[in-house]
Amino acid sequence: MMKTWDERVDEVWAEASGDEVGDDTIARIDALAAERGVDDARAQFERGGARDSAGRPAEAVELYRHALALGLDEEHRPQCVIQLASSLRNLGEFDDALSVIRVEEELSADGPYRDAVATVHALILASSGRPAQGLSVALLALVPHLPRYHRSMTAYAHEIAELDG
Known part of the structure; x- marks a missing residue:
């Protein structure tokens, strides 16, 4: 066959x-x-x-x-956007990478690629000189996987993002 x-x-x-x-x-x-x-x-x-x-x-x-x-399709679009944003990050085109990944973050909010989208978002922020904001994005992606402490960890994640301000 x-x-x-x-x-x-x-x-x-x-x-x-x-x-x-x-x-x-x-x-x-x-x-x-x-x-x-x-x-x-x-x-x-x-x-x-x-x-x-x-x-x-x-x-x-x-x-x-x-x-x-x-x-x-819904399976390949998020993968393509993740890879596009990652390539843009590798090329140092951080603003473009961020705009691409932020749109996908909304589209993939409930999808299987949401954590991968957040990971790339965090990497782009860190690479563009905003590591605290990147850490915040990564922590917020982890919160739903925690057995407890959702409220406090969400608050800490938002708080730490301000360090880049």
């Missing part, structure tokens, strides 16, 4: 894990993406991910933006 497109993409990523992602992985992902064409959001997202993993964030950003403009 022939494997689905998703299964073949997953196979490339599984074989690339642990290795330095390079031109070979990019070529394999690009070949799979070509089957779906330049107007396929998922194909462009995967192409961006390959370049991102190979340490080519500027190329990844362009492809992630294209994928988002084409429209991704």
